[in-house]
Structure formats: C-alpha cells, structure tokens
Amino acid sequence: xxxxxxxxxxxxxxxxxxxxxxxxxxxxxxxxxxxxxxxxxxxxxxxxxxxxxxxxxxxxxxxxxxxxxxxxxxxxxxxxxxxxxxxxxxxxxxxxxxxxxxxxxxxxxxxxxxxxxxxxxxxxxxxxxxxxxxxxxxxxxxxxxxxxxxxxxxxxxxxxxxxxxxxxxxxxxxxxxxxxxxxxxxxxxxxxxxxxxxxxxxxxxxxxxxxxxxxxxxxx
Numbered sequence: 001x002x003x004x005x006x007x008x009x010x011x012x013x014x015x016x017x018x019x020x021x022x023x024x025x026x027x028x029x030x031x032x033x034x035x036x037x038x039x040x041x042x043x044x045x046x047x048x049x050x051x052x053x054x055x056x057x058x059x060x061x062x063x064x065x066x067x068x069x070x071x072x073x074x075x076x077x078x079x080x081x082x083x084x085x086x087x088x089x090x091x092x093x094x095x096x097x098x099x100x101x102x103x104x105x106x107x108x109x110x111x112x113x114x115x116x117x118x119x120x121x122x123x124x125x126x127x128x129x130x131x132x133x134x135x136x137x138x139x140x141x142x143x144x145x146x147x148x149x150x151x152x153x154x155x156x157x158x159x160x161x162x163x164x165x166x167x168x169x170x171x172x173x174x175x176x177x178x179x180x181x182x183x184x185x186x187x188x189x190x191x192x193x194x195x196x197x198x199x200x201x202x203x204x205x206x207x208x209x210x211x212x213x214x215x216x217x218x219x220x
Contacts, residue, residue, distance in 0.1 A: 003204035009069025013197020016062035017190040022051040023059075029106050029130040029137070030182050035123040038130055045110040053107035060100050066197055067092040067147075073200065074151060077160035088150040094143025095189075102136035105129050137186070141178035144189040148172030151196070161199055168192050 026048060032038040042048055067089065075085035109129050113119055152169035155161045171188040178185035 006069055006073060006204045007201050009066050010197045010200025010202070012062040013066035013070070013193050014201065015197075016059050016066055017194035017197065019055060019059045019062065020190055022055050024183070024187070026051045028134075028183055028186075029102075030134045032127070032130060035127060038126045039121060039123065041130065042110045042113075042126060045114045048110045049107055049114060053103060053111060056100075056103045060096055060103075063092075063096050063193070066193065067096070069200065070151070070196065073160060074154050077158040078154055082154070082157070084150045084154050088147045088154070091143045091146030091148075091150060095140050095147060096143075098136050098140035098143065102133045102140060105136060106133035134182070137182065138179050141175040141185055141189065144175040144192075145172040148175065148189070148192055161196070161203075165196065165199065168195070 027041055029041075032041045071085050071089040071092070074088055078085050080086075106129065109122075109126050113121070149169055149172040151161075152166040152172065155163060155166045171192045174181075174188040175185050
C-alpha cells in the first residue's frame with residue numbers, strides 16, 4: 001500500500017475525532033429532560049448550528065477517508081480470509097450514516113429558526129427532534145461496536161497493528177452502552193478512532209502489513 005495514503009488516512013481519523021470537541025462542548029441531546037431545558041439547549045441558535053451542524057460536516061468527511069484507508073489496510077492483511085474487514089466497513093458505514101442523520105435532526109430546529117426569523121419557538125417540535133437525534137446516536141453506536149470489534153479480532157489474527165490495540169475491544173463493548181451512558185460511550189468511540197488514526201499516521205504501510213499480504217497462506 002502507498003505509505004503516504006495510509007498516513008493521510010490516519011491523520012483524517014485523528015482530525016475526525018478532534019473536530020467533535022466543539023459539538024460535545026455545546027452538549028448532548030439526551031441532556032434536556034423538560035421543555036424549558038430543551039429551549040435552553042438551543043439558547044444560541046447561530047452558535048449551535050455552527051458547532052453541531054457545520055463543523056460536524058468535517059467529522060463525516062474526515063471519518064470517511066479514515067474508514068476507507070483502515071479497511072484497505074485490514075483487507076490487505078486478512079486477504080479476505082475471514083470477511084472481518086468488510087464487517088468493519090459495514091460497521092463504519094452504519095456509524096457515520098446514522099451519526100450524520102442524527103446531526104441533521106439535532107440541528108434542524110435551530111437552523112429553521114435562523115432561516116425563518118419570524119417563527120416562534122415551538123416547545124413540542126424541539127423536544128421531539130432532540131429525542132429523535134438521541135436515538136439515532138444510540139443506534140449509530142452499534143456500528144461503532146462492530147467496527148471496533150472486527151478490527152480488534154483482525155489485529156489479534158494478523159498483527160496488522162500493535163496487538164495491544166486489540167484491547168480497544170473494550171471500547172467496542174462500551175459503545176453498546178450508549179443508551180445508558182451516552183457521553184462516555186461516544187467519547188470512547190472517538191478515542192479509539194483517534195488512537196488508530198494516530199498509529200496509521202505514524203506507521204504508514206508497515207512491514208507487518210506488507211508481509212501478511214504477500215506471504216503464502218499456511219492453511220493451504
């Protein structure tokens with residue numbers, strides 16, 4: 001594989017994780033528990049749309065580049081003997097798709113009020129969209145778990161990344177607890193993306209990857 005491409009993909013992973021910091025500083029949609037808190041959650045329409053709508057566009061963009069490179073590295077190491085690289089790809093696609101839809105649902109109402117400044121605040125629509133985005137984020141973490149667990153298994157089988165990274169499977173399990181501990185689970189997934197991205201950026205197309213791709217299979 002092209003080392004430069006792998007390094008760029010890794011840097012995209014790091015960037016995708018870091019870019020989410022402003023969104024989490026604004027808050028998470030599961031936090032409001034009353035219509036008053038929902039209105040306060042959207043207190044700064046312009047700032048909210050920027051932090052939770054515009055900036056996350058870059059998160060989606062950089063994550064897609066990261067996912068493509070990661071899956072290519074995994075597939076080259078596994079040589080499609082298990083299909084786990086494709087499984088990781090499926091998990092990543094579920095994660096980023098539902099995350100993007102969740103962003104859209106969360107930011108739709110304040111963006112509407114910004115666009116149509118004569119509309120009054122609606123205390124029914126805002127909580128509905130916040131709840132919808134919360135559940136989209138719950139479901140997207142199933143994709144995160146699949147991506148992390150499939151990658152961890154391939155790391156143990158092939159050594160495509162340092163074997164200690166297989167311990168990241170714990171973060172995959174944590175992602176499945178997003179319904180109960182949403183912020184912790186989401187941050188765990190972002191931490192995994194950042195760490196794997198950093199390793200790819202530093203290592204590039206490592207010798208281990210190249211050897212596993214060209215060496216003959218022992219089970220034939």
